[in-house]
Amino acid sequence: MIYIRLMGLIFLLLLSTYQFGCSTSDLEVKVVSADELIVDIKNNNSSKIVLVNVWSTWCIPCIEEFPYIVELEKEYKNEDLKVVFVSADWDENSQEVYDFLVSEDVKGTHYRKKEGNDENFINEFSSFWSGALPFTGIYNKDMVLKKYWEGKKDEKFFKSSIDSLINVKGEKL
Amino acid sequence: MKNIIIICLTVLCFDLGAKELSIGDDIVGLDYKLNNVNGENLSLSDLKKENGILVIFSCNTCPWVVRWQDRYNSISETCENNGVGFVAVNSNARLHDSVDSIEEMIKHANSNKYSFPYAMDQNAKLAKAFGAAKTPHVYLFNSDGKLFYKGAIDDNAKSAKKVKNSYLKDALFALGKNEKIELSSTKALGCSIKF
16 A cells, blocks of 8 residues: 555656646757857747847846846737847856746747857947946847847836837838 | 948947047056055056056956956966066955955955955946956056057966967067057957946
C-alpha cells in the first residue's frame, strides 16, 4: 500500500514538474549577433514601431524598468508596437537570463547577444549609443532608428516616446 | 541631406546630458578636486605628465570593470613607461553613500592591489564635464591636453589572454613615440555612470 502511495506521490511530482515546464516552454532565448537579430525582427514584425531594450541581469536599472516595458506591449495594439528584449549577459549567465525571464512571467522570443564584437553590436543599433546599459531604441518597420536613450527611464517617458511615433502619419515614419 | 538627417535625429533623440568630448578637444576639469583612496586630494593637472594623462572612469562593482581591471596595473605601468599620468575615477555619485563610498573604494583598491590613484569624483563633476556615460571608459590626452584616444581598453573584457586589439596600450605606445594611431575612438558595452 505504501508503495502505491509513493508511486502516486512521484507521479504527482512529475506531473507538476511537467506543467511547470509547459508554462516556460513557450519562452525561447535566441543567441544572436546584431545582424541576425535585425533580420529576425524584420521577418517577424507586423507592428508600426519596434522598441528594442538592451538589458542585463546584473544591471539594476535594467531590472527596475523591465516590468513596465513588458506591460507596454500588452497596453498597445499589436499593429502599433512590438517590444524586443536583448540581454547583454555573457554565456556563463545564460541560466540567470532564463530564470529572470521566467520570474517575470514573459513568453515568446527573447534574445541574448552573441559574445564578442561589442562595437558592431552597439553601432548596429545606434551610432549614437555609447555602450552604456540599459539602452532603448525605437525603430520603424524597416529598423530605422527614430528615438533612443541610455539609462533607466520611467513608464511615462516610455509612453510619451512611443505615442509621439505612433501618431506620426504614414510615410513620414 | 545626410547631415540634416543626422542633426534632426540628434535633436529628436539625444538624451545624454552633456556633450561628450571629441577627439582633438581640449581637456576640461583640470583643476577639479578628486579624493584619492590614500587620503590625498588630487587634480588632473597634478597628475598630468610630459606626454599627457589617462583618465579611466571606473567603479567598484560594474561587471565589466571587474573583468577588465586585471589589466589596470599593467596599463599604469605602460603609462609610467611612456610619460603619461594615470588616474581611475569613480563618478557614481548616486552610489557614493553605499557601494561606491570612499571606504568601499579603499577596500576595492587594496583587494585588487591598485598601484595607481583611484579617486572619487564628487557629484560626478568630472564625468559631466567630459560627457562620460559609462564604466569602464577611457580618455587619453596628449601633452597639449588634446583628446588623443577614447573608448575601450581592448576588445576582450573576459580574458586578457584572448585580446586581439589592445586599443589603449597601442595609443599609449603611440603617444610615447609621438606617432599617430589608426583607431582613435572605440566602443564597448559597460555600466551607465550613476549621476
